[in-house]
Amino acid sequence: MRPRKTSTRRRARVATAATLGALCLGLAGCSGASPIEPATAMARADLGMEAASTTFADFPKAPLDPAPNAETEGVVLRVKQDVAVHVAPGGPVFAKLPATQLENPTWVPVIAERGPWLQVLLPSRPNGSTGWVRIGDEVERARSPYVVDVDIDARRLVVRKDGAPIGEWTVGVGAPKTQTPRGRTFIMAAIEETVTRFSPIILPLGTHSETFSTYGGGPGTVALHGWPDPSVFGQAGSDGCVRVPDDALRLLMTLPLGTIVHLR
Numbered sequence: 251m252r253p254r255k256t257s258t259r260r261r262a263r264v265a266t267a268a269t270l271g272a273l274c275l276g277l278a279g280c281s282g283a284s285p286i287e288p289a290t291a292m293a294r295a296d297l298g299m300e301a302a303s304t305t306f307a308d309f310p311k312a313p314l315d316p317a318p319n320a321e322t323e324g325v326v327l328r329v330k331q332d333v334a335v336h337v338a339p340g341g342p343v344f345a346k347l348p349a350t351q352l353e354n355p356t357w358v359p360v361i362a363e364r365g366p367w368l369q370v371l372l373p374s375r376p377n378g379s380t381g382w383v384r385i386g387d388e389v390e391r392a393r394s395p396y397v398v399d400v401d402i403d404a405r406r407l408v409v410r411k412d413g414a415p416i417g418e419w420t421v422g423v424g425a426p427k428t429q430t431p432r433g434r435t436f437i438m439a440a441i442e443e444t445v446t447r448f449s450p451i452i453l454p455l456g457t458h459s460e461t462f463s464t465y466g467g468g469p470g471t472v473a474l475h476g477w478p479d480p481s482v483f484g485q486a487g488s489d490g491c492v493r494v495p496d497d498a499l500r501l502l503m504t505l506p507l508g509t510i511v512h513l514r
Contacts (some may be wrong), residue, residue: 303335303345303381305352305438305454305471307374312344313337315361315371315378318433319514321397322361326508327370327383328390329356335381339367345374345381352454354439357508360391361434373438373456375469377431398437398474398502398511400492402430405484407494409501417501422482422493428461430490430513431472437502437509438471449476451503455511459490474502474511 301307335345349356351373361380362369368389372379383389399408402423409417424430435457443449452475459470470490477483477493492513494502 300334300343300346302332302348303372303374303379304348305373305456305458306469307345308376309345309372309374309379310376311337312372312374312376312379312381313369314376315380315433317361318378319512320361320434322359322434322510324393324395324397324510325360325363325368326357326392326394326506327360327368328392328508329358329383329388330390331388333383333386333388335372335383336367337381339364339382339384341382345372347372347381347383352439352441354507357392357436357506358456359394359434359436359508359510371434371436371456373436375458377435377457377460378433392506394506394509396505396509398505398509400430400511400513402432402513405486407492407498409498409505417498419495419498420484421495421498422477422485422488424490425487428459428489429486430488430492431457431460432513433457435472435511435513437474437505437507437511439507440503448478449499451475451499453499453502457513461490465489475499 329347329349331349332346334343336343358370360368360370366385367382369380369382372381395412397410405423407419407421408415435455438454438456441452452473454471454473457472462470473491476499482493
């Protein structure tokens with residue numbers, strides 16, 4: 251099946267499950283698949299030998315989110331071509347942000363600004379990784395009016411637009427031994443599921459399991475997704491992903507990429 255466009259203005263493509271399997275993302279781990287070893291190759295291209303900041307990458311020395319529970323102004327950044335990621339404004343380059351993530355356009359949230367420099371959340375390990383990019387022709391600014399707030403302990407998900415709730419649901423979260431990671435992250439991509447039946451659309455986030463370094467063939471990326479058995483909602487039983495009802499998923503899949511997701 252070819253990737254199809256969604257209704258949201260900024261979500262330009264939805265990767266198919268076949269592509270997902272080829273990339274070995276491992277989101278199937280949320281449905282109980284057995285862990286296997288992932289491929290370890292890392293993309294390196296135009297920006298010298300800098301590694302691409304994707305869900306597969308790990309940057310142990312990346313600056314961490316200084317305020318993981320704070321709100322943002324909703325500013326999101328579209329990366330139109332490889333852009334350098336710095337440890338600080340004007341500081342050394344440690345990575346590059348590519349133009350796509352899982353066949354979706356790269357949109358990342360801005361958490362701080364300093365002159366022509368923007369600090370953004372990255373989709374890579376460790377969780378809460380950030381970097382600084384300089385405003386230029388490679389990037390484009392926009393704003394998402396939405397915020398997704400997941401109260402892990404209460405097992406509640408709220409979607410807000412300009413601060414006002416527009417939807418609230420009871421959801422399933424990670425089991426005690428495979429807890430959903432906490433902190434602020436973002437909707438990284440939208441994947442159309444064509445192989446398994448547990449969710450028609452999977453929304454990978456820019457965060458990872460803190461239990462599994464690899465799962466289901468990939469890096470343990472955490473996602474928002476549906477589930478066919480409603481008895482899981484209100485329970486802590488997943489391998490780290492957030493399981494949502496169908497009507498919640500229908501709303502979530504319309505939100506712009508880069509939209510902030512608070513996992514509290």
